[in-house]
Amino acid sequence: MEHLDAAEVTRFLRGQLPPERASQVESHLATCKPCGELLAADQEVVTEVPADLEASYATGAAFAAGSDAADAAPLPSEPATPQWIKEGRAPQRGEQVGRYLVLERVGQGGMGTVYSAWDPDLGRRVAIKLLRMDKHHAEGRAMGQARLLREAQAMARVTHPHVIAVYDVGTLGEGVFVAMEFVDGTTLKKWIKEKPRPWREVLDTFVAAGRGLAGAHSAGLVHRDFKPDNVLIGKDGRIGVTDFGLARLAEEGVEPPRAALPNGTRVDESPELAQLTQEGHAVGTLMYMAPEQRRGEAPDARADQFSFCVALYWALFGVWPFERQRSSKDADYSPGSSHKGTSRPSQRAGDERPVDPSSGAFEPPSESRVPTFVRRAILRGLSPEPKDRFSSMEALLSQLEYRPRRARLVASAAAAVLLASVGGYAWYAHEAAARQALVCTGAEQKLVSVWNEAVRIQVENGLIATGSAQASEVTTRVKRMLDAYTRGWVEASTEACRATRIRGEQTEALLGLRVLCLERRLKDVKAVTDILASADSALVLKAADTVSLLPSLQACADVTTLSQVEPPPDSPQARQEIERISGQLSQVKALTDAGRYKQAAELAAPAVEAASALGYRPLEAEALFYEGSMEARSGSPVEGERHLMQSFWTAMASRNDPVMTRAASGLVFAVGFNPDRLEEALRWSEFAKAALARMGGNEELEGELFNYLGVTYTRLGKNAEALAALQQALQRVEHALGPDHVRRANILGNMGNAYRDEGKFEDSVRVITEAIGIRERLSGPKHPIVGYLYYGRAQSRVRMEDFENAEADAKRSLEIHIAARGPEHPETGDAYDVVGQVYLMSKRYPQAVEPFTKALAIKEKALGPEDEAVGYSALGLGLAHVEQGEAKEAQPLLERALKLTHDPRTQGDAYFGLARAMDAQGRKGPEVLALAQKALDAFQSVKEADSAKEISDWISQHQKPAASAKGRLETAKKEL
Known part of the structure; x- marks a missing residue:
């Protein structure tokens, strides 16, 4: 029997295979190690969802069967209660908990049972915690459910590399489940018991767990049940605190007191596992519980500190700090006054151990090599009074940090x-x-190989050699931007090292992931400087943008996302090939941002081919994304869409969430090129949102997505939705990249257009003015984008009838475009159009003819006579002739505008202008009125009330003479 594929494994788990086939699969799984690993491990994901499986948020695949199928897909019904719940038993392999498929039970504690499970929607292994079905403690099932829900809320509150992430929480009948990050490894308790370990290794591991506990405290949480069983150690070395079922949020207020433990309550044969959950009494695990917690008092973060020190004492010295067989009468953990400073029996037969008078704990064994500073810190943390312990976990950890000999x-x-x-x-x-x-120096030396004085001179010479009048100013600006970016790179590299080597907040494996990401950023810098060193006059205009669009350094600090991506192969040859292809992709991105699309295409295709041949899917997804993005931006949206879709599915298969998000966002842009597919473009945004949710959010990528959404809504005429999306984009980009970033200026420009379409002209002027300020600071006052912004502000000021300022803006836009693009560029023709529009709207009709005539001639020569842009210039010139009484000259121009343009507003102006021109020539009333009615319909469709009223009044006036003529004819007949 051949190996199983992931889709069939999923069918088997769901019980959707025919009985005979299911039996064959089960037998095969029992003997085939690779297929067994596919079933249990998270190294492979389901990339195709069979047609008979239910749809979900992430894999409903609205585009898998085309947009019609997506529209027709029925909403999922309420899930049926699983059979195992009906039968009152634990779930078995293949049964469902929510959408998750149970694989096996991996542990059980005082509150719940933990299973490994498969998430078929997002293609990953998760841990599912269920409230124990055999739970009959006096606290009751309802309180147990509430605790489990609180665990999910508490853990979701903390984002820290040493705290296990919570993905989902749900209910099943009367039960509750929590879906968490699955850690392939063991517990800290088992790790300690596996074999003797050097005290330094044990201490470093506990310090990492303590960082997670401190992170919880920073979020306002008290764990209240810290112990080695609640710390997980992954095979990759990651250390994470879990099981926040007893955690309490500081914001919940003062916790009501509980009764002390009943007299005589004792620890059982496994004291480190005994957990008390008696109704109304203190909760936690007896052997680790702080004295105040045993007494029923409300514990704070210092209670976690006590539990941590009990666990660390046991791990370092192999014995317990207090009597093993103690009862609740010993709630203060201190021996009687007659024992202070004396010895009493320890848990080791025949051993007398002295007692530390400050804590009441046994002195650590004298033969231990653990240094005195560690012993003292632990004993202080074991103080019976919270005020005598350290002020915080951070203070304790700083004392425990290992000092070199x-x-x-x-x-x-x-x-x-x-x-x-x-x-x-x-x-x-x-x-x-x-x-x-x-310990963490050397980043500057690594940077010098990419950005040094020699490279700075090459960049300067390359830009100055173009002979552009703006080269000197641009050079200064670009070098300043590169200095700031590379300075940030050094800081990020140093911080990544400190997090592991000094503060112990992350493992060496996570440091390696951050270093790989940062080294890729150096490749991006090199690609940009290489392009700048070989600049031409066209690149001078894009130089600042190319540097501004260097990838964010913040992504290299997102260890959660970095660690979820499919790991690279171990082969040195494969790693070398990955390095080579990554360098190519950095070049593709830089060339695309610089507008050198032909060169980018020449590099993109071989990079995709090489990444595909290598078989490392995260890199293949990235290569496809850059190829598709380049094609979409260079005017090949069909090819761009195809490659972006391939990128999306490949990124999903390899858990490359950042690329999956960007590919879906890019599809909003690429699909939205087609005005007939704007709704389909919006549906791709849902995939992007799902990927962002799986990442836990990313403000930079969210800003990119919401900007594309805003533009798409604007094109759909949904201005309120457009403004809401653009406002979200603005907030996220400002927070992630700063107030003066080029992307924020672009969003403000798009907001200006949306405000103008909504009729909010003052708001439009306000945001465009801010965008102009940012752009002039970043790109210089003569950048063509600055010209576009003046163009847009002129249009808004025209609508406000602020003609003086509108004329100044229009002429400034024209001046910038002539200088940047030349007198015969189609964008210069657009600038002439807006000058003509100002004259037209301010009723200076003879002056409007010249700029519209120039615009028409420029566009016909550059774009051809049938281009849509030609239609706008023809419309303006035609309306100028109408207003001057030159109907014969106006009519062919307006008919041409109707043929070439599709925008409702443009069509409305053209129909109404044509109606007036034909009326002036004495054409028949019904024909003229029909044209005017089409104009009215067009403006009403986009809710242009003022224009609609003007046309409606005109129609009414032209209907009256017709009625009067008919009346005179009837009178004449009667007289005859």
């Missing part, structure tokens, strides 16, 4: 020589800090 010797020597010297202590602290700082 040399630093300890320096400290000892300094203490001996400068025992009472405050200055001596300050000197030692300075020296220790200096040594620590040296």
